Amino acid sequence: MKKIINTRFIALALIALMAVIVATAQIPPRPKTADDLVYDYAHVIDTTDYKVIRDSLRNLYMYNKTQVVVLTVESLDGMEIEDFCQQVFQEWGIGDKETNNGVLIVIKPKTEASRGQVRIHTGYGAEGALPDLLCKKIETDSMIPAFKENNYGLAVRKAVSLIVPSMKGEYPSDIATFLKEKEAEKERNSLIAVIVYVILYVLLCGLIWYFFFMPTNSDWYSIMASPLLAATITPSSSRRSSSSGSSWSSGSSGSSWSSSSSSSSGGWSWGGGSSGGGGASSSW
Numbered sequence: 162m163k164k165i166i167n168t169r170f171i172a173l174a175l176i177a178l179m180a181v182i183v184a185t186a187q188i189p190p191r192p193k194t195a196d197d198l199v200y201d202y203a204h205v206i207d208t209t210d211y212k213v214i215r216d217s218l219r220n221l222y223m224y225n226k227t228q229v230v231v232l233t234v235e236s237l238d239g240m241e242i243e244d245f246c247q248q249v250f251q252e253w254g255i256g257d258k259e260t261n262n263g264v265l266i267v268i269k270p271k272t273e274a275s276r277g278q279v280r281i282h283t284g285y286g287a288e289g290a291l292p293d294l295l296c297k298k299i300e301t302d303s304m305i306p307a308f309k310e311n312n313y314g315l316a317v318r319k320a321v322s323l324i325v326p327s328m329k330g331e332y333p334s335d336i337a338t339f340l341k342e343k344e345a346e347k348e349r350n351s352l353i354a355v356i357v358y359v360i361l362y363v364l365l366c367g368l369i370w371y372f373f374f375m376p377t378n379s380d381w382y383s384i385m386a387s388p389l390l391a392a393t394i395t396p397s398s399s400r401r402s403s404s405s406g407s408s409w410s411s412g413s414s415g416s417s418w419s420s421s422s423s424s425s426s427g428g429w430s431w432g433g434g435s436s437g438g439g440g441a442s443s444s445w
Contacts, residue, residue: 187240191253195228195429199317203233205270210314217321227287227328228256228432229264231317236275242267242442246282256434261285263434264324270313276444277308281320283439290327297441299323305445 189202198218199211206214218229232249246267249255256263263284271277281296299320307316 187238187245188248188252189232189234191431195222195230195431198222198229199231201231201233203235203268203270205233205268205313206231206317207314210318214314214317214321217325221325221328222429224329225262226257226260226432227262227264228434229266229321229324229328230255231266231268231321233268233270233313236269236272242269242278242280243282243438243440246280246440247436247438250282250284250434250436254431254433255436256284256286256432258433258435261434261436262287262328263432263436264291264328265436266317266320266324268313268317271308271445278442278444279304279308279316280442281324281440282436284434284436285439286434287328288437288439290330291324291440293439293441295327296439297443300441300443305443308445 189200192200197215199206199215201211214231218231221227221229230253246265249267250263250265255265261284264287265280265282267278267280267282269275269278279300281291281300283291283296303319303323304316307313307319
């Protein structure tokens with residue numbers, strides 16, 4: 162019996178080890194340098210588009226050390242795209258370690274057997290310039306229409322043309338308008354919340370006064386005491402927070418992670434940046 166238990170334990174341990182190895186194998190190995198910034202493993206971006214995208218991302222890197230990485234993969238194996246992006250982000254170390262200003266764009270092309278997927282994944286320090294709503298807008302308005310025409314290079318170029326100025330703090334007019342509208346909407350919601358809170362607070366104070374401190378002819382001190390008591394037993398402030406996320410998978414088994422272009426000799430290094438899972442995902 163003891164031998165059977167030991168055998169089962171060893172078998173379970175081997176299965177767990179194999180699962181870890183398979184999961185690790187799904188993540189493309191980190192390139193030796195960060196020179197290219199565009200890794201088209203699915204071979205869907207033509208040479209002209211590749212050079213335009215790479216040069217734009219290189220210029221941004223030289224401007225403020227922001228690393229925006231484009232990665233395409235051939236197929237999905239069941240791994241959620243935000244989990245895949247998070248692992249690539251952490252293992253590659255995209256963005257500066259101090260400012261965490263990295264951005265990862267992952268694209269899985271559409272095939273006859275599976276839908277296409279895209280995700281813009283942001284580092285901690287990039288979330289201000291690229292909030293989740295803006296990432297979603299870039300995907301749905303600029304990228305997916307081009308994806309549907311099977312023009313992946315154009316989709317990435319459009320995304321980069323919005324991401325680069327945003328990371329510089331130079332929002333294009335349509336993006337600036339979008340962000341202003343969202344900020345105005347947030348302010349309106351905050352004002353409504355304050356008004357509702359004040360109304361509820363006054364009503365609560367009134368109820369407490371009515372049921373516990375209803376004054377008699379000789380009990381006028383309770384009129385002064387009731388608001389003070391109500392103020393001590395009702396909350397004075399509240400906070401709330403929220404988060405979002407979304408789905409991927411790596412290339413099919415046996416596929417090799419080889420870039421369609423050769424690395425240049427610049428020798429830029431990966432910065433060791435981190436991500437908290439910010440960004441957005443879309444599919445078509």
